Amino acid sequence: MPGIDTAPGAAHPRGTLLEQLAGRIARMTFADIDARGRTVARTAFADTLGVALAGSRSEAVRLVQAAAVCSTPAGSLILGTAGRADALDAGLLNGIASHALDFDDGNLTLVGHPSTILVPAVLALGEETDATLREAATAYAAGYEVLIRLARSVNTAHYVKGWHPTSTLGVVGAAAAAAHLLRLDAARTAVALAIALSSAAGIKANFGTMTKPLHIGQAVRNGLLAARLAAAGFTANPEALDTVQGFLNVYNGAGAYDTQAITLGLDSPPLLNNEVNPIKAYACCHSTHGAIEAAREIRELDGFRIGDIERITVIVDEKRIPHTDRPVLAEALAGKFSLQYVVARMLLTGSVDLADFEGDAHRDPAVLSLMEHIEVAPAPPRREKNSFGAVVRVKHADGAVLTAVRDPERDGSGTEIDPPRLWAKFTDCAEQVLPSDTVGDLRALLQDFPGPGTVRGLMKLAEVHGGDAR
Incomplete structure (x- = not known):
């Protein structure tokens, strides 16, 4: 009780x-x-x-x-x-x-x-x-x-x-x-x-x-x-x-x-x-991922015109809104929690990358201009108490409307326990710090986890030496 x-x-x-x-x-x-x-x-x-x-x-x-x-x-x-x-x-x-x-x-x-x-x-x-x-x-x-x-x-x-x-x-x-x-x-x-x-x-x-x-x-x-x-x-x-x-x-x-x-x-x-821990495809708040994927889908639809947008509406569970409805960004890191920012990025470029949350990326004039056309709204009450799904609706100046709905928990991307992208993501991240041959050795050990070996042995492979840092 x-x-x-x-x-x-x-x-x-x-x-x-x-x-x-x-x-x-x-x-x-x-x-x-x-x-x-x-x-x-x-x-x-x-x-x-x-x-x-x-x-x-x-x-x-x-x-x-x-x-x-x-x-x-x-x-x-x-x-x-x-x-x-x-x-x-x-x-x-x-x-x-x-x-x-x-x-x-x-x-x-x-x-x-x-x-x-x-x-x-x-x-x-x-x-x-x-x-x-x-x-x-x-x-x-x-x-x-x-x-x-x-x-x-x-x-x-x-x-x-x-x-x-x-x-x-x-x-x-x-x-x-x-x-x-x-x-x-x-x-x-x-x-x-x-x-x-x-x-x-x-x-x-x-x-x-x-x-x-x-x-x-x-x-x-x-x-x-x-x-x-x-x-x-x-x-x-x-x-x-x-x-x-x-x-x-x-x-x-x-x-x-x-x-x-x-x-x-x-x-x-x-x-x-029995539980599942979905791994992220984007380096930003999980609460924004449904909207990013919906924006990606819209960008690929016939009739989408980036230069002719009148209004973009992003609809998410009301629990997502307090920390992700951010039309104004004080720093690049804040973009990780802005539905407006990540949706604008995806619609403009077709990607949301690590570099989009670094330096002055949040001041990109094209992104700021498109963000002015984006509004965030709560979804109607649903049976699920904590949905990560999103609806993105793009209205063009001529009245044409494009809509996409994505839910990471329902479409399968949030329920994989050993997703194919895991090892590619690991390699991409680790190679920012370690040389590729070391990353290969570390990946091989992890692919056998939890096999023979010790934590000390694992962490020894993760050491960055003077000439290794990227």
Whole structure:
């Protein structure tokens, strides 16, 4: 039932919600992950590592590294370099890098990006603990379990309220993955999750700025820290999730969450075996992808005339609008969250590329002119509570109207667990930083993931040496 279903201080026959989650995490093994789940994990690690390598060149990473990180001779790899740092700092920087381009995978239940949190956390701590790749996959599955179960409880109310679920829930997922790598028992794992809940942060008001990927880096770092503290004997309230002043009530409010969704089927196989994390075709907010694809379809229709447009209407789920209705852009990054900008780009050029969100691209006179003709409107209520579909309607000056409808979740592009474009995307991203022969070796190892080998071996291949940087 929604809201509070356990009175403060009341007995929990199976333990508190956190204790039940912790028990599931502590029991999880690699054998629990079936062939499909392993494919989901392989896709997640390959896609995230690729976009993080490309994102390691971002200004956001450079600024945070200069302001807050001291490299060390040993430790975990800072992607985009051959330098290393403590796992907390490596997780911070690599988390920022993985989300800097907004090119990482998504999940409809989370309404966010699970792998941008979990993969950097697992890789940073996995180097420190000398984890095998199978242990890395299992830790990913453990963190994923927590992320999705919490998301089922609080979304979409949590998302609509203005929280950034990738970071607010992600910090707890990172703590779960880290606790599994540290082999914490259920009691210590519950403490790690409770500590992480006090670091939950991230508001959607900062979308379209460097602070959005900073959310991710902070969540990764704080999740790792929570697990380390729990391992050291730190204390926290095992009721921190569902007590009166706990996370669910503070962040969502009474009646705006469902505690049963957290524990339903908790003894079943890992959720990783059944969920889908669509990988992105465009380096911008997933909420804009349906509109981009619809614009692409219109551009290819007979009768489309770019110089004769009177009005363009973009219709999306009302939940997409608060963070994507941006007719004016303050910086290039803001274009990643502007339906007007990405639709104008696609109609004008037939593509939406990385370069479209860099430098002064957002000041392109032709794009700005076309954006003035674009309006964004909410779709009529639908049975689906959280649609990513879009309708784009182009009206020409002579009255002719062209319409296209695209829904990534319905047309198949959002339901593939090992999409053909994955390895081409990985290669394109990784080769921005690494030489092609190194990328080939790294790709081969990832294509066998989670096979023999260690996280250290994987990250050794990802090192950028003096002459390698592109």
